[in-house]
Amino acid sequence: MKFRRKYLAIPYVVFLFLFIIFPIFVIIFYAFTDSSNHFSLDQVINFFTDSSKIMVLVVSVFFAILNTAICLLIGYPIAYFLARKDYNKNTVLFFLFIMPMWINFVLRTSATRDLLFLIGLDGGHYPYLATTIGLVYNYLPFVILPLYSTMIKLDNSQMEAAADLGCNKMQVFFKSVIPQTMPGIVSAIIMTFMPTMTTYVISDTLSERNIVLLGSSIASAFDNNNWNSGSFLAMIMLIIVFISMIVTNRFTKKSEVSESIW
Amino acid sequence: MKKVVKLSLLGLSLLLLVPNSPRAVKAADSLTLKVYSSEDYIYLQDENDPESAPDLIKQFEAYYLETTGKTVEVIYETYDTNETMFNEIKLGRTQYDLVCPSDYMVQRMLGADMLEEFNFNNLPNYQSYASPYLVDRLNEIEATDVNSGTKKNVGNYMVGYMWGTLGFLYNPTFEKFATSGLDADAVHEEMNLWSSIWDAKYKNTFQVKDSMRDTFSLGVMKVFESELIELQNEYKNGEINEVIYNHELTKIFNRSDDETIDLVLNALLELKKNWYGMEVDTGKSDILKGMVGINLAWSGDAVYSMELGVEEGLELYYKVPDNGGNIWFDGWAMPKGANKELAEAFVDFVSAPVSAALNMNYIGYTPFIAGDNILSLTREWYDARYDEETGTIDTTMDTTDLYAFNLDYFFNGTLATYPEDATSYVVYSEEINRGLSAQFPTAEEMTHLAVMADYGPQNDAILKMWEKIKSNNIELWMVITFSALGVAIAGVLIIVLVRRKGSKNRKKHS
Numbered sequence: 166m167k168f169r170r171k172y173l174a175i176p177y178v179v180f181l182f183l184f185i186i187f188p189i190f191v192i193i194f195y196a197f198t199d200s201s202n203h204f205s206l207d208q209v210i211n212f213f214t215d216s217s218k219i220m221v222l223v224v225s226v227f228f229a230i231l232n233t234a235i236c237l238l239i240g241y242p243i244a245y246f247l248a249r250k251d252y253n254k255n256t257v258l259f260f261l262f263i264m265p266m267w268i269n270f271v272l273r274t275s276a277t278r279d280l281l282f283l284i285g286l287d288g289g290h291y292p293y294l295a296t297t298i299g300l301v302y303n304y305l306p307f308v309i310l311p312l313y314s315t316m317i318k319l320d321n322s323q324m325e326a327a328a329d330l331g332c333n334k335m336q337v338f339f340k341s342v343i344p345q346t347m348p349g350i351v352s353a354i355i356m357t358f359m360p361t362m363t364t365y366v367i368s369d370t371l372s373e374r375n376i377v378l379l380g381s382s383i384a385s386a387f388d389n390n391n392w393n394s395g396s397f398l399a400m401i402m403l404i405i406v407f408i409s410m411i412v413t414n415r416f417t418k419k420s421e422v423s424e425s426i427w
Numbered sequence: 428m429k430k431v432v433k434l435s436l437l438g439l440s441l442l443l444l445v446p447n448s449p450r451a452v453k454a455a456d457s458l459t460l461k462v463y464s465s466e467d468y469i470y471l472q473d474e475n476d477p478e479s480a481p482d483l484i485k486q487f488e489a490y491y492l493e494t495t496g497k498t499v500e501v502i503y504e505t506y507d508t509n510e511t512m513f514n515e516i517k518l519g520r521t522q523y524d525l526v527c528p529s530d531y532m533v534q535r536m537l538g539a540d541m542l543e544e545f546n547f548n549n550l551p552n553y554q555s556y557a558s559p560y561l562v563d564r565l566n567e568i569e570a571t572d573v574n575s576g577t578k579k580n581v582g583n584y585m586v587g588y589m590w591g592t593l594g595f596l597y598n599p600t601f602e603k604f605a606t607s608g609l610d611a612d613a614v615h616e617e618m619n620l621w622s623s624i625w626d627a628k629y630k631n632t633f634q635v636k637d638s639m640r641d642t643f644s645l646g647v648m649k650v651f652e653s654e655l656i657e658l659q660n661e662y663k664n665g666e667i668n669e670v671i672y673n674h675e676l677t678k679i680f681n682r683s684d685d686e687t688i689d690l691v692l693n694a695l696l697e698l699k700k701n702w703y704g705m706e707v708d709t710g711k712s713d714i715l716k717g718m719v720g721i722n723l724a725w726s727g728d729a730v731y732s733m734e735l736g737v738e739e740g741l742e743l744y745y746k747v748p749d750n751g752g753n754i755w756f757d758g759w760a761m762p763k764g765a766n767k768e769l770a771e772a773f774v775d776f777v778s779a780p781v782s783a784a785l786n787m788n789y790i791g792y793t794p795f796i797a798g799d800n801i802l803s804l805t806r807e808w809y810d811a812r813y814d815e816e817t818g819t820i821d822t823t824m825d826t827t828d829l830y831a832f833n834l835d836y837f838f839n840g841t842l843a844t845y846p847e848d849a850t851s852y853v854v855y856s857e858e859i860n861r862g863l864s865a866q867f868p869t870a871e872e873m874t875h876l877a878v879m880a881d882y883g884p885q886n887d888a889i890l891k892m893w894e895k896i897k898s899n900n901i902e903l904w905m906v907i908t909f910s911a912l913g914v915a916i917a918g919v920l921i922i923v924l925v926r927r928k929g930s931k932n933r934k935k936h937s
Binding site for chain 1: 716719
């Protein structure tokens with residue numbers, strides 16, 4: 166048999182089938198069956214009639230939007246300054262912002278819990294605040310990194326040209342900087358929005374288990390031997406992933422996604 | 428592309444075939460015993476002290492080689508909850524020889540006909556040294572096979588390993604108690620009632636367990652508290668004897684009908700507004716950090732925290748309110764298809780008092796096994812008369828100011844010499860509601876402890892209730908705000924998309 170270059174793809178194709186395609190079918194199978202493996206729509210009815218599950222979804226979406234917005238608001242200017250040579254002469258500052266990513270987030274989160282208790286913002290008293298702080302802390306690097314990688318390629322001459330042609334500073338920002346960094350913004354949103362909905366270590370630890378996000382709801386369904394309900398929730402999540410992918414794809418069609426590192 | 432798919436399918440099927448083959452090879456030349464239990468639930472050698480006894484598992488392997496001439500390899504795997512273990516056994520991916528579930532889980536497994544029966548003739552150590560009192564209590568638990576309806580005795584399918592209670596672990600001098608006008612004496616007093624923590628005075632000062640059964644039982648005890656106190660008074664006044672008392676108490680404790688579930692749901696939702704949070708593993712250290720003043724704790728964890736507290740100069744206490752509480756048993760059980768002979772040999776080995784003492788020292792829970800080793804270890808830890816230098820008990824010491832703990836009920840019938848005088852079982856301690864109380868409830872306290880059965884068919888309803896408690900109980904206006912926000916964002920996105928499409932189309936036309 167002659168060696169062909171495409172054979173190099175075999176390990177990944179195997180991996181793809183075994184760990185991505187196959188599990189999706191398993192999830193769909195369990196979502197629409199009952200405990201004796203017969204087809205049933207019990208989970209659909211359960212989900213839409215159970216206010217506690219809807220509450221979990223609503224709060225998860227809320228946190229996902231809030232966290233993405235805050236991370237972008239904080240991360241965008243930081244990435245800009247980090248990428249500008251005149252503000253950040255060596256890359257030390259950049260590494261300071263990225264460093265938390267190198268420590269496992271479970272360890273980091275239990276340390277955050279102690280820190281928040283120390284300064285009096287503990288999850289027992291302020292579950293929503295503590296969880297938000299923890300989420301922003303954890304996802305900020307994921308926003309800064311893709312933004313930074315697009316911002317180091319910012320075309321200065323385009324911005325100067327815009328200014329020369331009569332744009333004020335605000336207009337330069339909205340008409341030149343934002344469009345140039347759009348791929349970075351999109352991948353920052355992808356990296357933050359969905360993972361936030363499914364995080365559960367952060368919300369469990371920092372809210373003292375007073376707030377339940379979709380991720381921990383799924384985990385506890387499986388813990389309690391309720392595969393069908395857990396799978397249905399996981400499927401809801403998959404649907405949201407697909408919707409958000411379609412939306413973000415629309416936004417990036419014109420600009421080149423390949424420029425961002427993700 | 429088709430070829431790539433075919434090749435990868437081949438690779439995939441190869442991968443799937445692999446896991447089955449090595450087992451067949453292994454079985455032929457050496458014995459393996461697969462034990463499935465909780466983490467840190469069996470004695471391990473102290474790494475810093477090479478002279479300490481070797482791991483209990485290694486001791487068993489050596490013992491088995493010596494007595495039978497066969498080599499055995501013990502594989503110890505761990506799970507985090509009884510439910511995880513149940514799933515794993517039910518899926519049947521791995522054949523385990525021994526598991527270590529709690530009483531209610533043995534009931535559930537027996538209901539599904541998943542266990543082998545023990546032959547107690549192969550368990551001489553267990554027969555001579557297990558506390559007869561506890562064995563009796565274990566034998567009182569019944570299970571019903573779901574399919575055939577036959578009744579089975581849990582005591583025949585489970586060999587007791589550790590046992591304990593659920594109660595309040597508390598710090599009477601917690602800062603916040605003082606600021607809300609609670610002095611230490613008041614806290615001691617109020618920790619004798621489960622309903623105390625529903626009081627606004629305790630707002631944000633306590634944690635409960637993120638564990639359905641434990642927190643449900645807390646709710647049951649609060650909801651039926653007046654009934655429990657009435658029953659307790661009848662017993663105190665001598666209107667009913669202790670057997671009937673415990674029987675009636677257990678009945679109330681095990682209520683799980685729909686009406687009870689509703690009442691408990693409301694009680695726990697109310698409690699949620701008061702609690703600091705839920706935990707399953709951090710509670711042991713949170714109370715030491717000063718995060719909370721009260722933790723709903725298992726007795727063994729409480730012992731651990733109290734010991735650490737001593738090192739940090741913090742006096743913690745443990746109390747099970749005296750109008751009712753939970754007693755639980757963990758024990759060995761053999762899933763269907765287990766190597767019975769080998770499993771029984773292992774169970775009997777860990778049931779020897781020497782092994783049990785090592786376990787008690789290492790795990791911190793109270794073993795099922797009594798016997799001289801356990802009594803002397805208990806004295807070494809708690810008896811005020813114990814002299815560290817000589818290692819003996821000073822029987823001439825004046826004990827008038829000490830608390831006397833009569834452990835007759837636990838040890839009677841298991842000691843090498845059977846003292847006729849009950850005072851020989853007494854441990855005198857300077858402290859009450861501390862380590863010794865947590866490890867050995869007195870005989871009197873035992874009468875108000877109840878075993879919590881498996882919920883059976885009501886399990887799903889309770890699970891639903893539990894989801895409601897754990898879910899985000901936000902106000903209606905918040906839901907409306909969140910939804911409005913979501914709709915607004917979706918609307919903006921759609922408008923932007925439509926406009927883009929429009930502008931593209933226009934470009935195409937021009």
